Amino acid sequence: MKVNKPRPVNLDLQTIRFPLTAIASIIHRVSGVITFVSVAILLWLLNVSLSSPEGFASAQGIVDSFFVKFVLWGILTALFYHIVVGIRHLLMDMGYFEEMETGIASAKISFAIVAVLSLFAGGLVW
Numbered sequence: 001m002k003v004n005k006p007r008p009v010n011l012d013l014q015t016i017r018f019p020l021t022a023i024a025s026i027i028h029r030v031s032g033v034i035t036f037v038s039v040a041i042l043l044w045l046l047n048v049s050l051s052s053p054e055g056f057a058s059a060q061g062i063v064d065s066f067f068v069k070f071v072l073w074g075i076l077t078a079l080f081y082h083i084v085v086g087i088r089h090l091l092m093d094m095g096y097f098e099e100m101e102t103g104i105a106s107a108k109i110s111f112a113i114v115a116v117l118s119l120f121a122g123g124l125v126w
């Protein structure tokens with residue numbers, strides 16, 4: 001088929017720039033998957049800690065390393081992101097923040113709220 005009006009094609013992923021709203025949405029999906037996987041890890045840790053006094057001590061030992069604390073901080077940050085941007089999604093489903101300007105502003109505000117909550121999570125973990 002002959003194309004009369006050649007349309008611009010840009011498939012170079014290094015030059016495609018996503019709008020902030022798209023980035024917020026992609027990270028929301030990623031944070032949902034992280035939260036889903038984390039539920040299994042956290043339930044396993046809870047089970048270990050509740051099994052016996054020795055189990056509780058062993059769970060304390062597991063959580064007492066920098067790496068595990070870092071992972072827990074990441075899990076909490078992903079959860080906070082998912083909840084805050086999830087609420088933004090639900091508000092958009094109700095018809096708010098649908099224009100580009102308000103969509104970008106609400107994404108920026110959500111990022112700022114998540115940054116504060118992430119600091120709070122760091123305080124809880126360490």
Ligand code: HEM
Nearest residue numbers: 028029032033035036037039082083084085086087089090
């Ligand atoms: C254990 C808790 C949770 C898990 C494992 C989870 C996981 C997920 C996953 C995997 C998705 C699919 C993402 C996509 O396909 O784009 C999703 C979507 C969504 N989640 Fe969660 N979620 C959890 C809790 C929450 C909470 C507390 C909220 C409250 C705000 C929430 C709000 C949403 C919304 C609004 C969507 C749809 C987003 C869209 O339309 O693109 N989620 N969640």
